[in-house]
Amino acid sequence: MSEVxxxxxxxxxxxxxxxxxxxxxxxxxxxxxxxxxxxxxYGAAHGIRGVLDDALYDMGQxxxxxxxxxxxxxxxxxxSCRYKLKDSEADxxxxxxxxxxxxxxxxxxxxxxGGNDSMDTCNKISKYMQKVGYACxxxxxxxxxDNDLWGTDHCPGYASAAKYIATSCMELYHDARVxxxxxxxxxxxxxxxxxxxxxxxxxxxxxxxxxxxxxxxxRDFDMDRFINDVYALYKKNGNCIVAVSEGIHDASGRLxxxxxxxxxxxxxxxxxxxxxxAATLASIVKEKTGAKVRGIEFSLLQxxxxxxxxxxDVNESFLAGKTAVECAVSGITDKMVGFERxxxxxxxxxxxxxxxxxxxxxxxxxxxxxxWINAESNNVGAAYIDYALPLIQGQPEMVYENGLPRFAKLxxxxxx
Numbered sequence: 001m002s003e004v005x006x007x008x009x010x011x012x013x014x015x016x017x018x019x020x021x022x023x024x025x026x027x028x029x030x031x032x033x034x035x036x037x038x039x040x041x042y043g044a045a046h047g048i049r050g051v052l053d054d055a056l057y058d059m060g061q062x063x064x065x066x067x068x069x070x071x072x073x074x075x076x077x078x079x080s081c082r083y084k085l086k087d088s089e090a091d092x093x094x095x096x097x098x099x100x101x102x103x104x105x106x107x108x109x110x111x112x113x114g115g116n117d118s119m120d121t122c123n124k125i126s127k128y129m130q131k132v133g134y135a136c137x138x139x140x141x142x143x144x145x146d147n148d149l150w151g152t153d154h155c156p157g158y159a160s161a162a163k164y165i166a167t168s169c170m171e172l173y174h175d176a177r178v179x180x181x182x183x184x185x186x187x188x189x190x191x192x193x194x195x196x197x198x199x200x201x202x203x204x205x206x207x208x209x210x211x212x213x214x215x216x217x218x219r220d221f222d223m224d225r226f227i228n229d230v231y232a233l234y235k236k237n238g239n240c241i242v243a244v245s246e247g248i249h250d251a252s253g254r255l256x257x258x259x260x261x262x263x264x265x266x267x268x269x270x271x272x273x274x275x276x277x278a279a280t281l282a283s284i285v286k287e288k289t290g291a292k293v294r295g296i297e298f299s300l301l302q303x304x305x306x307x308x309x310x311x312x313d314v315n316e317s318f319l320a321g322k323t324a325v326e327c328a329v330s331g332i333t334d335k336m337v338g339f340e341r342x343x344x345x346x347x348x349x350x351x352x353x354x355x356x357x358x359x360x361x362x363x364x365x366x367x368x369x370x371x372w373i374n375a376e377s378n379n380v381g382a383a384y385i386d387y388a389l390p391l392i393q394g395q396p397e398m399v400y401e402n403g404l405p406r407f408a409k410l411x412x413x414x415x416x
Contacts, residue, residue, distance in 0.1 A: 002331020005135060006037055007108025009325075010051065011059075012044035013076040013143075014083075014114035014121065018157030019164075019306040020317040021113060021143045022077045022408070026070040027321020028111045028141060029059050037329045038109060042415050046079035047114070048121055051101050052094060056415040069408035071314055072398045074306040077410055080114075085121050088128045095128045102129075102136060105415065109137050109328050113321070115144030115155070116363055119336055123358035126334045139324040140336030140358055143317075145303045147196035150364035151356040152338030156320050157303070159313035159391035162200035164305040165189060165298065166392070169204035169211060172296070173241060181292060182238035184230060184285055188278035188297040191245035193217055194367045197302065201243035202380045203388055211243040218368050219377040221248040221256055226281075227288045229378055234291055246277050256280065307405060311394025316351050323353055336361045349390035 011028045013021060025043075032041045043057040044050030057078065059067070070077055088095045101107070112122040119140045126138040142149050147158035169187065176185050189198040195216025204210025212233050215221055233240040248256050260280035282295030320337045327335065332355065340352035372383045399406040 004037060005108050005137065005331075006039060007106045008040035008042060009038050009109035009111065010042045010044050010056065010105075010107050011078070011111045011113065012047045012050060013078050013080050014047035014112060014118040015080060015144070016115070016303060017075040017080060018143055018145050018303050019074040019160045019309045020157050020313050021075070022070040022073045023314050023317035024113050024141050024143060024156055024321040025077060026067060027318040027323075028113070028325055029067060029070075029321075031322045031325040032109070033060060035325065035329055038325070040105070042105060042107070043078040043412075045412075047081035047083065047118075048085070048098075048112075049081045049083050050079070052097050054101055054104075056105065057410070057412045058415045061413040062410055066408050066410060069399065069406060071318065072306050072309070072396055072405065073407040074304040077408060082117070083121075084117065085124050088124065088131070095125070098125060099129070099132065099134060102134065108135060109325075111139050111141055111321070111324050111328070113141040113143050115142070115146065115149060116365065118143070119149070119358055120362040122336070123334075123362040126358055130334070137328040137331070137333035138358075139328050139333065140361065141321050141324045142336055142338065145197060146191060146194055148194040148365045148367065149336075149338075150361050150366050151336075152354070153341040154339055154391055156313065156317035158196060159316075159388075160305070160309040161197055161302050162203065162388055163310045163313075163392040164302050164308045165197060165200040166203035166210070167308055168298065168302075169201045169241070169243065170207065170209040173204065173209040176241060177239055182234060184234055184239070184289070184291050184293045185241045186278045186281045186285065186293065186295045187211065187241065187243045188246055188295065189243055190298070190302060191217060192247040193365055195245045196368055198243050198245040199368055199372075199380045199384050200388060202384055203392070206385050211241045212237075213240070213242045213378045214380055215242070215244045215248050215378060216368055216373060216380070217245045217247040217249060218370060219373055220251040223250070223256070223284070226378075227285065229376075230285055231289050234289065242281075244277060244281065248277070259284070306396065306407075307398070309396040310392045311396055312391055314396060315394075319351070319353070327355065334358050
């Protein structure tokens with residue numbers, strides 16, 4: 001049995017938010033508050049920046065009812081950041097500051113809730129604490145609507161975003177057919193290198209009310225073939241709906257979004273800031289076909305639509321946070337909580353837990369299997385539908401006031 005390690009914990013959130021990231025945070029916070037091993041629970045304001053800036057919230061001062069509302073509150077309640085830690089071998093400044101804060105508050109547990117870059121941060125801090133001999137158990141709690149974290153069957157946040165995308169595509173399908181004149185709709189969906197989110201539009205098509213064509217960044221995009229595909233369907237049916245990942249690129253690797261707007265800016269991690277693809281393609285399609293064309297960018301709506309969340313996703317997100325605390329208290333460290341697809345005795349989907357080394361997860365990406373994409377590179381097949389359908393089940397059990405959702409209102413009492 002592992003040695004009992006008593007002390008405080010910090011929970012931080014990082015990267016792009018989701019509609020269920022706070023369910024994971026609540027899993028950490030509630031489980032930690034209920035633990036007789038963890039002495040204090042702190043929330044970091046804006047991720048690792050909150051640790052560096054000594055801006056921590058005392059989560060024990062929050063009303064339990066407000067904390068529970070985190071289950072259905074979108075975005076990152078503690079605040080997020082996109083801050084890249086340098087390698088400690090190159091510059092230990094940030095790491096020495098983190099260690100100073102950990103010692104100040106007797107932090108012996110650190111939980112970081114985020115995606116690829118967040119797991120990189122988590123891994124770097126874990127390895128540094130091991131190097132300097134400071135006893136601190138560190139666990140990554142996954143989050144990303146992009147569903148691209150290596151090693152886990154799926155990521156908390158993905159299912160809810162996928163459900164929103166499928167629902168919105170079904171609604172747009174009906175709206176695009178209102179008039180007696182035809183129209184081509186180009187739907188831009190998030191996804192830099194992995195097309196999991198755009199693939200979710202196929203769920204709507206599975207029910208006969210979604211895009212006719214779907215393009216993912218896993219395959220090179222050919223503009224001429226795209227125009228021919230779109231125009232052929234438009235001439236045949238009088239309408240055409242196309243779903244495209246924001247990160248689609250040509251054979252040279254150039255982003256299609258850059259065709260009309262020049263080079264995209266990059267963030268602290270070197271990721272290009274995408275957007276504007278729908279408008280670019282809509283303009284090109286209109287010029288080539290003469291048809292009425294509308295470009296629609298889903299943008300931030302796909303990651304904050306708590307009202308359209310998957311209850312399965314909410315439950316699993318909470319489970320990820322809860323499991324991280326339970327594993328850390330039991331003596332486990334330097335891991336990320338992941339999901340393993342299982343089946344119960346009746347053959348129904350069940351979510352199992354698996355743990356992965358942070359070093360293996362950090363900065364690795366999981367993409368849509370190429371065999372799930374059709375030979376023409378303009379749609380996805382039944383294998384994706386089988387994968388996604390179990391994940392989007394269940395309606396959010398939200399609290400409403402005057403017809404509107406009641407989201408958590410935290411006091412955010414600063415730690416002293």
